[in-house]
Amino acid sequence: MDMNNLLNHLVTAVFVIDNELRSRYANAAAEQLLGIGSNKLLEQRLPELYQFMGVEAELLQDSVNANQGITVNTAALITLDGVHHIIDITLIPMESEDNISLLELRQVDQQHRIHQQLNLDAQQQAAQFLVRNLAHEIKNPLGGLRGAAQLLSRELEDPSLKEFTDLIIEQADRLRNLVDKLLGPQRPTQHETHNIHQIVQKVLRLVELTLPSNIRLERDYDPSIPDMDMDADQLQQAVLNVVQNAAQALDPNGGEILIRTRTQHQVTIGTKRFKLVLALSIIDNGPGIPADLLDTLFYPMVTGREEGSGLGLSIAHNIARLHGGRIDCISAPGQTEFTIILPLQ
Incomplete structure (x- = not known):
């Protein structure tokens, strides 16, 4: 032999x-x-x-x-x-x-990704269930608090005292908005046919307005990718969240963010196998993600930055899920890659 x-x-x-x-x-x-x-x-x-x-x-x-x-x-x-x-x-x-x-x-790329996605979906569904129940318990008394502050404001004759009721109303609204962000989109919406590169270009134009001069944006598009059914606003929000996350990882030292589009064949998402999918990758050359955060990266309120809210990646993951897709993340010092995988009809 x-x-x-x-x-x-x-x-x-x-x-x-x-x-x-x-x-x-x-x-x-x-x-x-x-x-x-x-x-x-x-x-x-x-x-x-x-x-x-x-x-x-x-x-x-x-x-x-x-x-x-x-x-x-x-x-x-x-x-x-x-x-x-x-x-x-x-x-x-x-x-x-x-x-x-x-x-x-x-x-073990494929096995790891399937296991990671199934585990992530199960964990996030549990987290979303907890957040929804918590949001219900918060928003009900919050509405009563805001209404009481409005009634009290009408009864006050001293204008200087209305400053405090206005503060109560303002903070109640802020908490309600935070809860709404935590919940994110909960169900599929009406989809229309769009080109993914038009969505990405809108995101990059928004990002470039506030991007520091020491961070470069590079594009590597596959023009043969066909138009696809999507909620354009939701998908734009998902891409924006991931790109902003990459920019924050590079700040203040600077670096490069590469946005790349490709197609992939015979890809498993959850328990379904698709002949053709879109792979939208956002790649930065920053310091990488700490290993202890990788398994919980898409959970609500999980962040590696002191000033971070921990909502951006969670919302992006949920939007990808509502489009029948997933988000993969691979990170090492000098290169972090988030890839949004979406089925193509």
């Missing part, structure tokens, strides 16, 4: 590395994963073959030197051409005189 031919039929990327983390062998799946030909794979050390991997090169080096195996699940990988993957990493020392090890990188 031809062992090389056998390994080349595996879907798992397989490397044989020496104690300097240099590849002695790489199968076809390794070439495809990293987007690099076999000759270059064998010329350079492993850390030079990607931008980022969720396991430090020093840990791999120490494991090889100590002849100790390691396993890391759902680690991030960014290839040299900027493609994000989620991988399981396994390093297995091999009994040999030249101290070589077997390294396996198994892609």
